Amino acid sequence: MTESDQTATRPSHPWQPRHPRSDHPRVLVLAGGLSHERDVSLRSGRRVAEALHGIGVTVEVRDVDAGLLPLLTRHRPDCVVPLLHGETGEDGALREVLELVGVPYVGARPAACRMAFDKPIAKVIAARAGLRTPRSVTLPHATFRELGATGVMAALVSALGTPLIVKPARGGSALGCTVVRDAGSLPGAMVDAYAYGATALVEQLVEGSEVAVPVVDTGAGPRALPVVSIEPDGGIYDYTARYTAGSTEFVVPAKLPEELAAECARVAVTAHEALGLRDLSRSDLMIDAESRVWFLEVNVAPGLTETSTVPLAVRAAGLDLGTLVSDLVQAAVDRAD
């Protein structure tokens, strides 16, 4: 038994659905990987495989390891759905390899992924597209070491003020993110962010309502799904709030004035287009007290777990997750043809 067999759930008979339909492509869902978000990815993979399986699609879930390329060669699927979160999955690397071997896949192309996965770069592109994004500074650890941390941190607080949020420049699931309400807690927040990567983003914290807006494009152009509002019990949408069922209040469609909901949708679609994304993305936004919408980040492989926001929006839009992913698969296959 391979490692992937042990760690990723899949139908008992690979490629054999309960109610096979010959008109469906054979789909390989990639989940797991070696990033900090492996556990979340495995959950997303299981969820999507079940959804596809339920509508008769022949699907296999597989981890990403040294056995993947031989598998793609020997048993080439019609399409890959990469659901790896974090590095390799969202930074474009895996998709580069899929392009090398010529296997169609769902989602953005490698260059777009590289830009979207890097939060500071994504913010720059979003700002150039006219979106409002919180003021921020991006710094590697080396800068603090070389220039002196005390002085750099003082300059940061002086320029950005407080409260701040410190994040790893690359990564998801709020891992390594810390809200800083006083300058004294900034060093610890920096250290925690650098535990997840070499570069940290220090951003002005926008107080207000957090919302998530998925964007899908099954061939007719990108469109936003209903806005999901997020109200975690503890006030911070951290890892525990994200993946403990019941610990966060979700309202979908969010209870927003129509114009504000439309603005959120516009921001998400604009970010999707400006970054050159395709098929599926999720933008994370904040709405401040003046009803201004702020772009925070966009995800090219958004979580599709039981507690993720995209499946909620899919359902609220009157769609079925399996059918939607199947449509995205078909679009990817058609694109390759």
Added chain:
Amino acid sequence: MSSEIRAAGVPPSGRPDRLDSYVDRYAARTAGMTASEIRALFAVASRPEVVSLAGGMPNISGLPLDVVGRAIQDLIRDQGTTAMQYSSGQGDPTLREQVVEVMGLEGIEAHPDDVVVTVGSQQAVDLVTRIFCDPGDVVICEAPSYVGALGVFRSWQCEVVHAATDEHGLVPDALREVIAACRSRGRRIKFLYTIPNYHNPAGVTLPSQRRTEILEICRQGDVLVLEDNPYGLLGFDGDPIRALRADEADGVIYLGSFSKTFAPGFRVGWVLAPHAVREKLVLAQESATLCPPSFSQMAVSAYLTHHDWQGQIKAFREMYRERRDAMVSALDDLMPAGSRWNVPGGGFYVWMTLPDGLDAKAMLPRAVTARVAYVPGTAFFADGSGAQSMRLSYCYPTPERIREGLRRLTGVIEEELDLQHTFGATQRGPHRGYDAPKPDLS
């Protein structure tokens, strides 16, 4: 479009905006049962690229599977209808006699009637806590203590009070102080939970003099002792150490297990308790499971009957000793100044304390990136302290992998020291949550 989020088949609740329709109905004891980013990081540790020094799985690759296979085949052929039937809540009589023989190696004289077989000694901790503890009762634990026991105490809503340990285990004066402090607060102390031999996670062993002193403190203070001894036969030097229970029959409840001396998959452990306590444990066992698994008990019994189990334990000891030596040697060679660790005389674990100011929990993501994993010390303290320390397991990886893992860990620590040099010592609040890996992590 409706905003209601509800799984099919789930009854209506007052919280349709929640992904868990039962969110308002759980018992208060589930409050800490939440997702943990630390547990999520352990998902990566299961990949072969990662050197896992985090798990606690016994290394059973040396077991004679042919002998076990034949014994189980014979069991099914000759006693299948018994093995697959309900049995006594107290456990199989033959196995209980064998358990008494096993405990005899540690100086314990007991009668099989006072043994209750449990689903691993983990269930024994649960049953003892179930019959003794009301919410708010105090359980005294070593600092640090076994994460699985802390989970049980938390689930029965006990107040865990830690007593300090040093390189020789539980410090008698610290125990005296904790007992006095609890009593002065008007708290009811139900028992002292202790792992005297090759402690999980601290790796330390209580010397003879301290054993006597601790038993005397508990006798005088009227504190029951819960002696958990899963590693007692896995010492690397000399004969097995005399159990606390060998010198105190009335004030000690003893827990044993076949998980480390045979195999954990059978889930067979036991409790040895004074007669009256045993009566309640049997009723509690019947309430929890009706009876421990007949098949597992008979399979373990057959193994003990037909195999040189003491010879097998000797082979386990040699294997673990080789791995302990590999770990300690690599620590000596590699770790930066300021790191401290013990040299365990048996069992599975080394407890390492990082240079001042470093935080093992905060450092774990960097370690996972470097493809090495450990358990942060915070998992072993009920109050979430212990962040400067970590548990390193040598039971499963090969000696070569252990050295490689520690080489990677050294690099991680050096990067953290670099960060500390840049930012200074950083203060964080106490860590809380389920930070231990799942039981099937190697």
